[in-house]
Amino acid sequence: MGQKPITFLRQVVALCAYPDLLEDDKFPEDAKNRARRILQACGGGSIGAYSASPGIEIVRQDVAKYIEKRDGGIPSNPDSIYLSTGASDAIVTMLKLLTSGEGKNRTGVMISIPQYPLYSAALAELAAVQISYYLDEDKCWSLDVGELRRAVKAAREHCKPRALCIINPGNPTGQVQSRQCIEDVIRFAAEEHLFLMADEVYQDNVYAEGCQFHSFKKVLFEMGPEYSSVVELASFHSTSKCFMGECGFRGGYMEVVNMDPEVKLQLTKLVSVRLCPPIPGQALLDLVVNPPQPDEPSYATFIKERTANLDILAGKAKMTEQILNTVPGIHCNPVQGAMYTFPRLSLPEKAINAAKEKGQAPDMFYCMKLLEETGICLVPGSGFGQRDGTYHFRMTILPATEKLKVVLEKIREFHKRFTEEFS
Incomplete structure (x- = not known):
């Protein structure tokens, strides 16, 4: 989904996988020290053991x-x-x-x-x-x-x-x-x-x-x-x-x-x-x-990247809730945490009957039509369990902000077309 990896994590794992890099001055000293500590704790000093x-x-x-x-x-x-x-x-x-x-x-x-x-x-x-x-x-x-x-x-x-x-x-x-x-x-x-x-x-x-x-x-x-x-x-x-x-x-x-x-x-x-x-x-x-500590060279970058990742997710959580709740027939609870939303769908009776004719759960029918028409893949609520007579889908908030905005707009347009088609 394009989330940028945390530099320190990848640096140390790279050093552990290829210890010759410990001689390379491109890596900060705290990353090297951390890799040495991990390798010393491994059998034969290798992450291959x-x-x-x-x-x-x-x-x-x-x-x-x-x-x-x-x-x-x-x-x-x-x-x-x-x-x-x-x-x-x-x-x-x-x-x-x-x-x-x-x-x-x-x-x-x-x-x-x-x-x-x-x-x-x-x-x-x-x-x-x-x-x-x-x-x-x-x-x-x-x-x-x-x-x-x-x-x-x-x-x-x-x-x-x-x-x-x-x-x-x-x-x-x-x-x-x-x-x-x-x-x-x-x-x-x-x-x-x-x-x-x-x-x-x-x-x-x-x-x-x-x-x-x-x-x-x-x-x-x-x-x-x-x-x-x-x-x-x-x-x-x-x-x-x-x-x-x-x-x-x-x-x-x-x-x-x-x-x-x-x-x-x-x-x-x-x-x-x-x-x-x-x-x-x-x-x-x-x-x-055991992340970098305040007195270590990698600390500032680590905190900056960590904070950025979490702040971006928080912004996307809010945006997802706000945009979905502008769509008549979709109700989205606040995304308080994690990486997903599970909005409730109001589906027309005609759509529910059409799904039954195809032997599909109504929210599966909805998600398949969305996939066919837009290329957007959501998971129907029936895959997670839900109260009888209610319909949902799960979507992740992980795509990049601009891409997520496009996805949400396409879902809004699709829902309007779907509702009109089966009204």
Whole structure:
């Protein structure tokens, strides 16, 4: 999508991949020092060697320090951190660990609707039961504990609810959950004895005024030992999102809290089957959690590039919401965070019937016509799940600002034509 890579990240990874460049005076000294430190921690001083299965020791230590700093000093243990091939790999590993049973004893996992399809696909593959809970679109996709209670009560009839997944900031919906909401979720998880899975890969992508990212771990520990000593939690982060956007490097981590030592042993065995996450991804993750410091030569450029990437995303989030809400028949909630919007479509009855004749979901029919007429590819809401009788699409805010403006104008023109054609 054309987002410019962060110079420091690429410099250090280049130095790690080709250490002869350490003699090149084009690279700043702090980038060279960082590359030397990473290489010394690698087997044989090379990123071509395997690492320990949970990840390179110094990277896990740096991740622990990053989490401690982020959460205001709440301790983090490197032995509870597992590096992964992006966040997706860690999420699937955790679901695999939690899944067991047959018939009514099958593991049930609560996932939000709309949801990122990784979750439903992994649960289907593992023959676990998907327990859907709906986010409240009328309240900017907020999470209501009453809805969680409804979903878990209905699920107990046919499975054994064991885990609750939360994506915050949200994908595909772009909401940022309030601190109060997170506290309510933690209380609910404690009451129902559910393992909490907090997908926090968009934690730096918060744009809306009055919104703030609160990590589940921080809130959990601030609620006191009544909760912090009993609620089991795994939280996930990635190098693929935020200001970095380095998805191809496949870097990520998970931190586990309050996991039974015997279960943790099985988790370590499970990650060992995959040998280790990609070493270039581990190196990149180290730079994300341990960026240049104010007294280092790369600091000013790093901060400038980081701020620019996030400011541009914030501007595009606002622009997307404003332009889509000028279109009669499209309603777009504020894009509070993450990288997507999930607008609701009002579709004419004739279009809904035409979709049924083609054997397509109405929003799929809409998105296919848009693709054919304009070349713009949106994902229909039916691909993420939505309340019956509602229709949506997901679009990313990642294209360059001028290109995004053109895309939004083309969607506006198309929607007008579509509505007239099927009115």
